[in-house]
Amino acid sequence: MIKYTVKIDGMMCGMCEAHINDTIRKAFPAAKKVSASRKSGEAVFLTEDEINTDTLKAAIEDTGYTFVSCKSEPYKKRGLFG
Numbered sequence: 001m002i003k004y005t006v007k008i009d010g011m012m013c014g015m016c017e018a019h020i021n022d023t024i025r026k027a028f029p030a031a032k033k034v035s036a037s038r039k040s041g042e043a044v045f046l047t048e049d050e051i052n053t054d055t056l057k058a059a060i061e062d063t064g065y066t067f068v069s070c071k072s073e074p075y076k077k078r079g080l081f082g
Helices: 014-027 053-062
Strands: 002-009 032-037 042-047 066-074
Touching: 002 053, 014 032, 014 042, 014 053, 053 066
Parallel strands: none
Antiparallel strands: 002 042, 002 066, 032 042
16 A cells, blocks of 8 residues: 655635545545545545556646645554554
8 A cells, every 4th residue: 555645735624625535536536545634734545556646736736726745655554553
């Protein structure tokens, strides 16, 4: 699994977070655990495969928000005790 952290400007409320979540799910149907936060100005999600950041940027900016950056890192599921 790969964890993506996307920095986004322009989210002001809970509906903005929902729009970003829906946009990511629509652009990448395999995305899991999609979660946007207006407070931190970012969205985080998991996928099995690498994504095209240009596609992600276009999807976010078409929705009216500003794509700032995208960072990816391997995701390791944590067990109950660690």
